[in-house]
Amino acid sequence: xxxxxxxxxxATTLLKRYKxxxxxxHPRPDGDTIGSALALRLALLELGKEPLVVxxxxxxxxxxxxxxxxxxxxxxxxQEDIDLIVAVDMSDLKRTxxxxxxxxxxxxxxxxxxxxxTNDNFGDVNLVEAEAAAxxxxxxxxxxxxxxxxxxxxxxxxxxxxxxxTRGLRTETTTPDVLRMVSELIEAGGxxxxxxxxxxxxxxxxxxxxxxxxxxxxxxxxxxxxxxxPKEEKETLGIDDHDDLNLGNLLSQVAEAKVIASFLEMxxxxxxxxxxxxxxxxxxxxAKSLGGGGHRQAAGCSVQGSxxxxxxxxxxxxxxxxxxxS
Numbered sequence: 001x002x003x004x005x006x007x008x009x010x011a012t013t014l015l016k017r018y019k020x021x022x023x024x025x026h027p028r029p030d031g032d033t034i035g036s037a038l039a040l041r042l043a044l045l046e047l048g049k050e051p052l053v054v055x056x057x058x059x060x061x062x063x064x065x066x067x068x069x070x071x072x073x074x075x076x077x078x079q080e081d082i083d084l085i086v087a088v089d090m091s092d093l094k095r096t097x098x099x100x101x102x103x104x105x106x107x108x109x110x111x112x113x114x115x116x117x118t119n120d121n122f123g124d125v126n127l128v129e130a131e132a133a134a135x136x137x138x139x140x141x142x143x144x145x146x147x148x149x150x151x152x153x154x155x156x157x158x159x160x161x162x163x164x165x166t167r168g169l170r171t172e173t174t175t176p177d178v179l180r181m182v183s184e185l186i187e188a189g190g191x192x193x194x195x196x197x198x199x200x201x202x203x204x205x206x207x208x209x210x211x212x213x214x215x216x217x218x219x220x221x222x223x224x225x226x227x228x229x230p231k232e233e234k235e236t237l238g239i240d241d242h243d244d245l246n247l248g249n250l251l252s253q254v255a256e257a258k259v260i261a262s263f264l265e266m267x268x269x270x271x272x273x274x275x276x277x278x279x280x281x282x283x284x285x286x287a288k289s290l291g292g293g294g295h296r297q298a299a300g301c302s303v304q305g306s307x308x309x310x311x312x313x314x315x316x317x318x319x320x321x322x323x324x325x326s
Contacts, residue, residue: 004129007125007126007127008127008141008142008145009145010125011111011113011125011127011142011145012142012145012146014084014109014111014124014125015044015047015049015084015086015111015142015146016047016146017084018049018083018084018109019049019050019083020049020050020051020052020081020082020083020084021044021049021050021051021052021082021083021084021085021086022051022052022054022077022082022084022085022086022108023037023040023041023051023052023053023054023086023088024037024053024054024055024085024086024087024088024090024096024097024099024100025037025053025054025055025072025088025089026055026088026089026090026095026096026097027055027056027057027095027097027242028057028242028243028244029055029057029059029060029063030089030164030165031063031160031161031163031164031165031199032089032134032135032136032161032162032164032165033055033088033089033090033135033161034055034059034063034066034069034072034157034160034161035063035066035136035157035158035159035160035161035162035164036088036089036113036134036135036136036139036157036158036161037053037088037089038053038066038067038068038069038072038157039136039139039140039143039154039157039158039161040086040088040113040139040142040143041053041068041071042067042068042151042153042154042157043143043146043148043154046148046149047146047148052073052077052081052082053068053071053072053073054072054073054074054075054076054077054099055072055073055074055097055099056074056096056097056098056099056242057074057097057242058074058242059072061204062198062199062202062203062204063160063198063199065194065198066156066157066160067153067156067157068153068157076099076100076101079101079104079107082108083108084108084109084110084111085100085104085108085109085110085111086110086111086112086113087100087110087111087112087113087114087122087123088113088114088135088139089113089114089115089116089135090112090114090116091114091116091118091119091120091293091294092118092119092120092122092293093105093122095293109124109125110122110123110124110125111123111124111125111127112125112126112127112128113127113128113135113138113139113142114126114127114128114129114135114138115128115129115130115131115132115133115134115135115137115138115295116128116130116284116293116294116295117130117284117295117296118284118287118288118293118294118299119293127142132173133162133165133166133171133173133174133175133178134161134162134164134165134166134173134178135161135165136158136161136162136165136181137162137177137178137181139158139161140158140181140185150184150185150188151188151189152188152189152190152191154188155185155186155188155189155190156185156189156190156191156194156195158181158185158190159182159185159186159190159191159192159195160195160199162178162181162182162185163182163195163196163199163200164199164200166178167200167249168196168200169182171297172279172297173295173297203246206237206238206239207243207245207246209237210229210233210234210237210239210245210247211245211247211250213229213233213237214227214229214245214247214250214251214262215227215250217229218251218254220254220256220257221315221319222319222322223256223257223258223259223322224257224258224259224260224261224315224318224319224322225251225254225256225257225259225260225261226251226260226261226262226263226311226315226318227247227251227261227262227263228262228263228264228265228307228311229245229247229262229263229264229265230265230307231265231266231267234264234265234267241266241267241268241272244262244264244272244274245264247262247264247274248260248262248274248275248276248298248300249276251276252276257278258277258278258280258281258322258325259275259276259277259278259281259283259318259321259322260275260276260277261273261274261275261276261314261315261318262274263307263310263311263314265306265307266302269304269305269306270302270303270304270305271302271303271305271306271307271309271310272300272301272302273287273290273292273300273301273302273303273310273314274298274300275287275294275298275299275300275301275318276297276298277296277297277298278297279297280325281296281297281321281322281325282296282297282321283296283297283298283299283318283321284296284299285321286299286314286317286318286321287299287300287301288301289317290303290313290314290317291303
């Protein structure tokens with residue numbers, strides 16, 4: 001097994017060798033995937049590269065302040081326009097949202113930068129730190145290994161990444177290393193106040209209306225809290241399928257619950273499921289068994305069928321998880 005240092009060296013070699021990196025963020029982008037990808041983009045520009053950042057879904061309005069969001073594309077470029085694929089904050093190739101055509105897998109090298117414990121090492125080089133609180137942590141190590149400056153803009157991007165993935169430094173993954181990293185990024189000029197105000201303390205009106213519907217449908221079964229969100233309600237409010245309303249984090253505040261689930265009905269007859277857990281419980285395995293993935297305390301997946309089908313399939317797995325852990 002290769003050491004982290006060896007993998008870091010391989011990653012820097014790839015990024016220095018190729019001119020036009022294609023940086024992909026995952027669908028329904030969060031602060032970690034976007035912040036880490038934009039930080040890498042800025043560093044590669046400093047090295048004279050021509051990076052392209054893409055995401056199949058729009059960047060949330062609450063992250064529009066990040067430098068470089070206006071450059072993020074949503075279309076697959078011509079094959080000759082890129083020479084390296086960089087997957088940021090995703091555990092498998094499906095999480096690229098279809099932004100990697102099938103024939104590219106065998107013709108272009110893939111660098112994976114991630115922190116999901118369900119990562120299947122789908123890249124040629126996999127810089128994956130499952131113990132890290134956010135992908136921003138191996139990303140910062142990579143930027144240092146590249147020898148690029150940690151500018152105020154890069155620091156702000158990485159602050160967004162680590163603060164959102166730790167829910168404002170409130171998850172059990174918030175270690176002394178995480179706190180040291182946040183301090184380092186603030187000292188480098190990262191705009192902590194702007195990140196907190198926009199990424200953590202701002203909720204769009206439409207999302208808050210959606211919260212009202214979700215909370216009205218909230219149920220508690222023992223130590224499992226869950227809610228459903230029908231597509232008809234989404235259509236009434238004009239909510240797109242790529243918007244999960246951040247329900248997972250909202251419902252994780254239910255005091256009596258050890259495990260939390262939100263079920264959002266999609267327009268393509270699937271249901272998107274977001275799972276959250278208290279410390280000591282691991283929902284990543286449940287998500288992976290259903291074709292998804294994630295972390296111990298935050299994971300997700302999608303299943304075919306109706307809300308009734310999805311809840312009947314998933315809720316027994318969550319109750320079984322609680323029984324096993326007890």
